[in-house]
Amino acid sequence: MKKTVYKNCTMIDIAADGCLRAGTDIFTDGDRIADIRPTGGSTDGYEVYDATGLFAMPGLVNAHAHLFGTGTPSKVISGGGSQKLVLKLVATPLGKVVLKMLVRSACIQELNSGVTTLRGMGDFRGSDIAVRDEIRKGKGGAAGLQLLVSGPALTAPGGHGDGTFALTGSTPEEFAALVAENAADGADIIKICITGGVTDAKKKGEPGEVKMTAEQVRAACEKAHALGKRVAAHVQSKEGIEIAAACGVDTVEHGAHMSEEAAAALKARGGAVVATYTPAYPYYKLPPSVTKLDDVRVFNSGVVLEGMTACVKDAYAHGVTVAMGTDASCPFSTQYGMWREVIYFARLGGFGMKKALYAATMGGAEALGLAHTTGSLEKGKRADILLLAQDPVKEPRTLSAPVAVVAGGRLIAKPKVKRNKNTERILDGLMEEF
Ligand SMILES: [Zn+2]
Numbered sequence: 482m483k484k485t486v487y488k489n490c491t492m493i494d495i496a497a498d499g500c501l502r503a504g505t506d507i508f509t510d511g512d513r514i515a516d517i518r519p520t521g522g523s524t525d526g527y528e529v530y531d532a533t534g535l536f537a538m539p540g541l542v543n544a545h546a547h548l549f550g551t552g553t554p555s556k557v558i559s560g561g562g563s564q565k566l567v568l569k570l571v572a573t574p575l576g577k578v579v580l581k582m583l584v585r586s587a588c589i590q591e592l593n594s595g596v597t598t599l600r601g602m603g604d605f606r607g608s609d610i611a612v613r614d615e616i617r618k619g620k621g622g623a624a625g626l627q628l629l630v631s632g633p634a635l636t637a638p639g640g641h642g643d644g645t646f647a648l649t650g651s652t653p654e655e656f657a658a659l660v661a662e663n664a665a666d667g668a669d670i671i672k673i674c675i676t677g678g679v680t681d682a683k684k685k686g687e688p689g690e691v692k693m694t695a696e697q698v699r700a701a702c703e704k705a706h707a708l709g710k711r712v713a714a715h716v717q718s719k720e721g722i723e724i725a726a727a728c729g730v731d732t733v734e735h736g737a738h739m740s741e742e743a744a745a746a747l748k749a750r751g752g753a754v755v756a757t758y759t760p761a762y763p764y765y766k767l768p769p770s771v772t773k774l775d776d777v778r779v780f781n782s783g784v785v786l787e788g789m790t791a792c793v794k795d796a797y798a799h800g801v802t803v804a805m806g807t808d809a810s811c812p813f814s815t816q817y818g819m820w821r822e823v824i825y826f827a828r829l830g831g832f833g834m835k836k837a838l839y840a841a842t843m844g845g846a847e848a849l850g851l852a853h854t855t856g857s858l859e860k861g862k863r864a865d866i867l868l869l870a871q872d873p874v875k876e877p878r879t880l881s882a883p884v885a886v887v888a889g890g891r892l893i894a895k896p897k898v899k900r901n902k903n904t905e906r907i908l909d910g911l912m913e914e915f
Pocket of ligand 1: 545547602808
């Protein structure tokens with residue numbers, strides 16, 4: 482890979498409270514940032530990309546996504562018998578090919594929309610693992626994307642994802658064995674679902690119903706840690722967080738109110754909370770005629786939204802890392818919508834754009850254990866750079882259309898995504914009030 486200098490940009494220094502550094506040259510050599518210097522010095526030996534007038538920030542970290550879907554609302558993921566049909570389909574040879582194509586396309590969309598690091602948080606039959614391996618070999622349109630994947634999630638019978646993207650176990654020994662199996666199949670991380678979720682809960686308040694016991698969670702975490710893997714847990718209630726924090730979970734996904742003890746336990750092991758506003762907000766806010774959700778799911782989405790904001794507030798109060806993800810593939814969560822998550826976090830959560838940008842970059846890198854290699858623009862880190870037309874703190878929507886994306890040193894000069902017009906129209910309408 483060649484040497485390139487992104488010349489005369491205004492760099493957003495994420496590590497220094499989003500401070501703007503006008504007149505900056507960012508030098509990349511292969512997949513790394515070789516140097517960052519004030520404009521005006523020598524650029525000999527480097528191909529020059531004139532970034533005059535552009536803002537440079539670190540690539541986005543989508544810390545929670547699923548790659549098997551498009552996010553276009555359909556009846557499929559909202560539950561019911563159609564989910565089982567999808568599962569039958571993906572078990573056929575043709576279905577496997579189609580699934581792989583979907584995952585590949587999702588990775589390209591994510592990358593072209595500015596996501597340079599992504600954590601796949603539950604797949605069908607190891608599909609993410611196969612595509613990750615292709616990308617690591619530099620194959621396909623998503624080369625440069627740093628992809629960490631969990632393979633299938635794990636839960637107890639009747640838990641979130643049972644029958645679709647999750648495998649189930651009952652005894653602690655079974656959970657340890659499932660973790661070992663996922664790790665042997667190539668999972669980078671272990672995903673467990675401790676509580677229920679919005680799409681599968683049948684009663685009001687049930688998204689947070691605890692489905693895995695403390696013993697099961699502990700067994701999964703101990704095995705994962707012994708194998709050098711971090712554990713991410715789907716959790717949507719206070720009770721669920723208590724179990725997660727006490728039993729060894731590293732990242733709490735979605736979240737709910739978190740006690741001081743739980744926060745301290747998470748902090749002590751370098752853990753994080755991962756907010757995912759993108760699906761919950763439209764479920765809650767859009768009319769049921771559009772979402773096709775029943776009132777139980779609408780009610781539960783409200784519970785989840787409130788819990789998420791409470792969790793992030795608790796995390797900030799106790800110094801726990803905060804990251805974010807889109808939960809892409811859920812209805813209304815597209816593979817090019819990380820910019821919406823940033824704005825939801827800033828406005829809906831009320832945390833503001835500076836905190837949102839940090840959580841979407843450094844926070845994500847810390848949550849994934851990658852803070853030493855990505856998350857900020859610093860010499861020696863991966864060359865993961867977004868070039869934007871405007872300052873995202875002042876004009877957040879500039880994030881929706883990066884001028885260029887650099888991922889692991891690979892320049893995507895004209896990043897393009899295929900947007901679903903109808904979904905975008907609905908989501909834009911929702912954002913008008915921000
Ligand atoms: Zn998820």
